[in-house]
Amino acid sequence: EADIYQTPRYLVIGTGKKITLECSQTMGHDKMYWYQQDPGMELHLIHYSYGVNSTEKGDLSSESTVSRIRTEHFPLTLESARPSHTSQYLCASQPPGPRSGKLFFGSGTQLSVL
Amino acid sequence: QQQVKQSPQSLIVQKGGIPIINCAYENTAFDYFPWYQQFPGKGPALLIAIRPDVSEKKEGRFTISFNKSAKQFSLHIMDSQPGDSATYFCAAANAGGTSYGKLTFGQGTILTVHP
Numbered sequence: 525e526a527d528i529y530q531t532p533r534y535l536v537i538g539t540g541k542k543i544t545l546e547c548s549q550t551m552g553h554d555k556m557y558w559y560q561q562d563p564g565m566e567l568h569l570i571h572y573s574y575g576v577n578s579t580e581k582g583d584l585s586s587e588s589t590v591s592r593i594r595t596e597h598f599p600l601t602l603e604s605a606r607p608s609h610t611s612q613y614l615c616a617s618q619p620p621g622p623r624s625g626k627l628f629f630g631s632g633t634q635l636s637v638l
Numbered sequence: 639q640q641q642v643k644q645s646p647q648s649l650i651v652q653k654g655g656i657p658i659i660n661c662a663y664e665n666t667a668f669d670y671f672p673w674y675q676q677f678p679g680k681g682p683a684l685l686i687a688i689r690p691d692v693s694e695k696k697e698g699r700f701t702i703s704f705n706k707s708a709k710q711f712s713l714h715i716m717d718s719q720p721g722d723s724a725t726y727f728c729a730a731a732n733a734g735g736t737s738y739g740k741l742t743f744g745q746g747t748i749l750t751v752h753p
Contacts, residue, residue: 555739565725565746567682572740582740614681618739625670625731625738629681 527551530615530630537605538638545600545633547615555618556598557627560584560611567614573598605637641665642730644744651718652752659713659747661728666709668730670738673702673713676725676746685726686713718751725749 528549537543549556558571559582569582573592587609588602602609612634616627644661651657663671672687688695688702688711695702699716715722725748729741 555737557739559741559743565727565748567727567741567743569740569742574737583742616681616739618737625672625687626684627682627739627741629683631679631681 528615528617528628528630530613530633532633533631534634534636536636536638539604539606541605541637543602543605543635545613545615545635547598547600547630548596549598549617549628550596551617551619551628552595553617553619553628554595555620556592557616557618558582558588558590558598558600559614559616559629560586561614561632562611571600605635607637610635610637641742642728642744644728644747646747647745648748648750650750650752653719655718655751657715657718657722657749657751659726659728659749660710661712661730661744662708662710663730663742664709665730665732665742667732668742669733670731671702671704671711672729672731672741673700674727674729674743676727682727715749718749720751720753723749723751 531546554575559567568584570586571590573579614632616629673685674682675685676682686697701714704711728744731738
Protein backbone atom coordinates (compact mmCIF):
# COMPACT_ATOMS: atom_id res chain seq x y z
CA GLU A 525 0.00 0.00 0.00
CA ALA A 526 1.12 3.54 -0.76
CA ASP A 527 1.66 5.90 2.12
CA ILE A 528 0.13 9.29 1.46
CA TYR A 529 -0.11 11.89 4.17
CA GLN A 530 -2.23 14.99 4.44
CA THR A 531 -1.88 17.72 7.05
CA PRO A 532 -3.60 19.27 8.82
CA ARG A 533 -6.44 16.82 9.34
CA TYR A 534 -8.81 19.64 10.33
CA LEU A 535 -8.45 23.39 9.80
CA VAL A 536 -10.75 26.17 10.94
CA ILE A 537 -9.76 29.65 9.80
CA GLY A 538 -11.21 33.09 9.24
CA THR A 539 -12.08 34.68 5.93
CA GLY A 540 -9.18 36.24 4.04
CA LYS A 541 -6.46 34.04 5.47
CA LYS A 542 -3.87 32.35 3.27
CA ILE A 543 -3.65 28.61 3.81
CA THR A 544 -1.62 25.72 2.48
CA LEU A 545 -2.79 22.13 2.63
CA GLU A 546 0.08 19.68 2.66
CA CYS A 547 0.23 16.37 0.80
CA SER A 548 3.18 14.00 0.75
CA GLN A 549 3.70 10.47 -0.52
CA THR A 550 6.60 8.10 0.03
CA MET A 551 6.19 5.80 -2.98
CA GLY A 552 7.83 7.98 -5.60
CA HIS A 553 4.66 8.22 -7.69
CA ASP A 554 4.86 10.80 -10.48
CA LYS A 555 1.08 11.26 -10.82
CA MET A 556 -0.75 13.07 -8.06
CA TYR A 557 -4.24 14.56 -7.76
CA TRP A 558 -6.35 16.85 -5.61
CA TYR A 559 -10.06 16.12 -5.29
CA GLN A 560 -12.64 18.27 -3.49
CA GLN A 561 -15.38 16.39 -1.68
CA ASP A 562 -18.46 18.49 -1.01
CA PRO A 563 -20.92 17.88 1.85
CA GLY A 564 -23.07 15.89 -0.55
CA MET A 565 -20.15 13.44 -0.75
CA GLU A 566 -19.40 13.71 -4.49
CA LEU A 567 -15.72 14.12 -5.38
CA HIS A 568 -14.50 16.52 -8.05
CA LEU A 569 -11.02 16.75 -9.55
CA ILE A 570 -9.54 20.23 -9.03
CA HIS A 571 -5.81 19.78 -9.80
CA TYR A 572 -3.41 17.14 -11.03
CA SER A 573 0.29 16.71 -11.72
CA TYR A 574 2.14 14.16 -13.82
CA GLY A 575 5.55 15.03 -12.43
CA VAL A 576 7.86 17.74 -11.13
CA ASN A 577 7.06 21.20 -12.50
CA SER A 578 3.88 19.84 -14.15
CA THR A 579 0.47 20.98 -12.89
CA GLU A 580 -2.93 21.20 -14.56
CA LYS A 581 -6.42 22.29 -13.52
CA GLY A 582 -9.10 19.69 -13.19
CA ASP A 583 -12.73 19.60 -14.23
CA LEU A 584 -14.03 21.68 -11.32
CA SER A 585 -12.96 25.29 -11.34
CA SER A 586 -11.10 26.16 -8.16
CA GLU A 587 -9.51 29.32 -6.82
CA SER A 588 -6.77 27.24 -5.25
CA THR A 589 -3.33 26.76 -6.74
CA VAL A 590 -0.84 23.89 -6.53
CA SER A 591 2.87 23.39 -6.98
CA ARG A 592 5.08 20.36 -7.63
CA ILE A 593 8.69 21.15 -6.87
CA ARG A 594 9.49 17.71 -5.49
CA THR A 595 8.07 14.35 -6.56
CA GLU A 596 6.85 13.47 -3.08
CA HIS A 597 5.22 16.82 -2.27
CA PHE A 598 2.05 18.34 -3.80
CA PRO A 599 0.76 21.25 -1.67
CA LEU A 600 -2.47 23.15 -2.34
CA THR A 601 -2.73 26.86 -1.53
CA LEU A 602 -5.64 29.26 -1.08
CA GLU A 603 -4.42 32.86 -1.15
CA SER A 604 -7.56 34.27 0.47
CA ALA A 605 -9.93 31.75 2.00
CA ARG A 606 -13.70 32.32 1.82
CA PRO A 607 -16.65 30.43 3.35
CA SER A 608 -17.36 28.95 -0.09
CA HIS A 609 -14.02 27.11 0.19
CA THR A 610 -15.33 25.08 3.12
CA SER A 611 -14.98 21.46 2.03
CA GLN A 612 -13.01 18.25 2.38
CA TYR A 613 -9.84 18.20 0.28
CA LEU A 614 -8.42 14.80 -0.69
CA CYS A 615 -4.99 14.18 -2.16
CA ALA A 616 -4.17 11.04 -4.14
CA SER A 617 -1.25 9.44 -5.93
CA GLN A 618 -1.15 6.86 -8.69
CA PRO A 619 1.37 4.08 -9.41
CA PRO A 620 3.12 4.10 -12.80
CA GLY A 621 1.98 2.04 -15.77
CA PRO A 622 -0.12 2.82 -18.86
CA ARG A 623 -3.17 0.90 -17.64
CA SER A 624 -2.81 1.60 -13.94
CA GLY A 625 -6.00 3.17 -12.65
CA LYS A 626 -5.66 2.69 -8.91
CA LEU A 627 -5.52 5.84 -6.84
CA PHE A 628 -4.20 5.90 -3.28
CA PHE A 629 -5.99 8.58 -1.28
CA GLY A 630 -4.91 10.35 1.87
CA SER A 631 -7.33 10.80 4.76
CA GLY A 632 -8.13 14.33 3.69
CA THR A 633 -8.16 17.82 5.18
CA GLN A 634 -11.51 19.11 6.40
CA LEU A 635 -11.40 22.88 5.87
CA SER A 636 -13.89 25.23 7.51
CA VAL A 637 -13.72 28.93 6.66
CA LEU A 638 -15.68 31.18 9.00
CA GLN B 639 -22.87 18.33 -16.38
CA GLN B 640 -23.44 15.15 -14.37
CA GLN B 641 -21.70 12.44 -16.34
CA VAL B 642 -22.03 9.58 -13.84
CA LYS B 643 -25.34 9.09 -12.03
CA GLN B 644 -25.41 6.79 -9.01
CA SER B 645 -28.36 5.29 -7.15
CA PRO B 646 -29.65 4.78 -4.56
CA GLN B 647 -28.36 7.57 -2.32
CA SER B 648 -28.64 5.29 0.72
CA LEU B 649 -29.28 1.61 1.27
CA ILE B 650 -30.01 -0.47 4.34
CA VAL B 651 -29.77 -4.27 4.34
CA GLN B 652 -29.60 -7.06 6.85
CA LYS B 653 -26.45 -9.10 7.36
CA GLY B 654 -26.19 -11.69 4.58
CA GLY B 655 -28.22 -9.60 2.16
CA ILE B 656 -27.03 -8.60 -1.33
CA PRO B 657 -27.00 -4.83 -1.74
CA ILE B 658 -26.89 -3.59 -5.32
CA ILE B 659 -25.69 -0.11 -6.29
CA ASN B 660 -26.25 1.16 -9.80
CA CYS B 661 -24.45 3.70 -11.98
CA ALA B 662 -25.12 5.13 -15.41
CA TYR B 663 -22.75 7.14 -17.53
CA GLU B 664 -23.12 9.40 -20.55
CA ASN B 665 -19.66 9.73 -22.03
CA THR B 666 -19.04 6.80 -24.40
CA ALA B 667 -15.32 7.56 -24.32
CA PHE B 668 -15.08 6.26 -20.75
CA ASP B 669 -13.12 2.99 -20.70
CA TYR B 670 -12.33 2.40 -17.04
CA PHE B 671 -14.93 1.95 -14.30
CA PRO B 672 -13.75 1.60 -10.68
CA TRP B 673 -15.66 1.37 -7.43
CA TYR B 674 -14.27 3.03 -4.31
CA GLN B 675 -15.16 2.38 -0.68
CA GLN B 676 -14.91 5.15 1.91
CA PHE B 677 -15.14 4.79 5.68
CA PRO B 678 -15.80 7.82 7.91
CA GLY B 679 -12.67 9.90 8.42
CA LYS B 680 -10.77 8.08 5.69
CA GLY B 681 -10.06 8.67 2.04
CA PRO B 682 -11.67 6.43 -0.58
CA ALA B 683 -9.97 3.10 -1.31
CA LEU B 684 -10.21 1.16 -4.57
CA LEU B 685 -12.49 -1.86 -4.20
CA ILE B 686 -12.76 -3.31 -7.70
CA ALA B 687 -12.60 -2.03 -11.27
CA ILE B 688 -13.71 -3.16 -14.72
CA ARG B 689 -12.94 -2.28 -18.31
CA PRO B 690 -15.60 -2.44 -21.07
CA ASP B 691 -14.18 -5.54 -22.75
CA VAL B 692 -15.82 -7.77 -20.08
CA SER B 693 -19.38 -7.88 -18.75
CA GLU B 694 -18.64 -9.07 -15.23
CA LYS B 695 -15.78 -9.12 -12.75
CA LYS B 696 -15.65 -10.76 -9.33
CA GLU B 697 -13.24 -10.17 -6.49
CA GLY B 698 -14.17 -12.02 -3.33
CA ARG B 699 -17.69 -10.98 -2.31
CA PHE B 700 -17.74 -8.01 -4.68
CA THR B 701 -18.99 -8.23 -8.26
CA ILE B 702 -19.24 -5.60 -10.98
CA SER B 703 -21.79 -6.13 -13.75
CA PHE B 704 -21.25 -4.01 -16.86
CA ASN B 705 -23.71 -3.32 -19.68
CA LYS B 706 -21.94 -1.37 -22.41
CA SER B 707 -24.98 -0.91 -24.66
CA ALA B 708 -27.04 0.52 -21.81
CA LYS B 709 -24.09 2.51 -20.46
CA GLN B 710 -24.70 1.12 -17.00
CA PHE B 711 -22.71 -0.76 -14.40
CA SER B 712 -23.50 -2.01 -10.93
CA LEU B 713 -21.85 -3.29 -7.76
CA HIS B 714 -23.17 -6.36 -5.97
CA ILE B 715 -21.98 -7.30 -2.47
CA MET B 716 -22.58 -10.95 -1.67
CA ASP B 717 -23.19 -12.07 1.93
CA SER B 718 -22.92 -8.50 3.20
CA GLN B 719 -21.44 -7.92 6.65
CA PRO B 720 -21.72 -5.05 9.15
CA GLY B 721 -18.08 -4.23 8.32
CA ASP B 722 -19.18 -3.42 4.77
CA SER B 723 -21.10 -0.40 6.09
CA ALA B 724 -19.46 2.51 4.28
CA THR B 725 -19.99 4.96 1.45
CA TYR B 726 -19.51 3.52 -2.03
CA PHE B 727 -18.62 5.55 -5.09
CA CYS B 728 -18.68 4.49 -8.69
CA ALA B 729 -16.42 6.35 -11.07
CA ALA B 730 -15.39 6.46 -14.70
CA ALA B 731 -12.36 7.59 -16.63
CA ASN B 732 -10.97 7.87 -20.11
CA ALA B 733 -7.23 7.46 -20.29
CA GLY B 734 -6.92 9.54 -23.44
CA GLY B 735 -3.47 8.13 -23.80
CA THR B 736 -2.29 9.53 -20.48
CA SER B 737 -3.89 8.41 -17.27
CA TYR B 738 -6.87 6.77 -15.64
CA GLY B 739 -6.44 8.97 -12.58
CA LYS B 740 -8.75 11.73 -13.76
CA LEU B 741 -11.92 10.19 -12.39
CA THR B 742 -15.51 11.36 -12.73
CA PHE B 743 -17.30 10.18 -9.58
CA GLY B 744 -20.91 9.32 -8.92
CA GLN B 745 -22.74 10.94 -6.02
CA GLY B 746 -22.08 8.10 -3.57
CA THR B 747 -24.25 5.55 -1.76
CA ILE B 748 -24.29 5.21 2.00
CA LEU B 749 -24.63 1.50 2.79
CA THR B 750 -25.69 0.30 6.22
CA VAL B 751 -25.59 -3.42 7.00
CA HIS B 752 -27.48 -4.34 10.16
CA PRO B 753 -26.30 -7.33 12.24
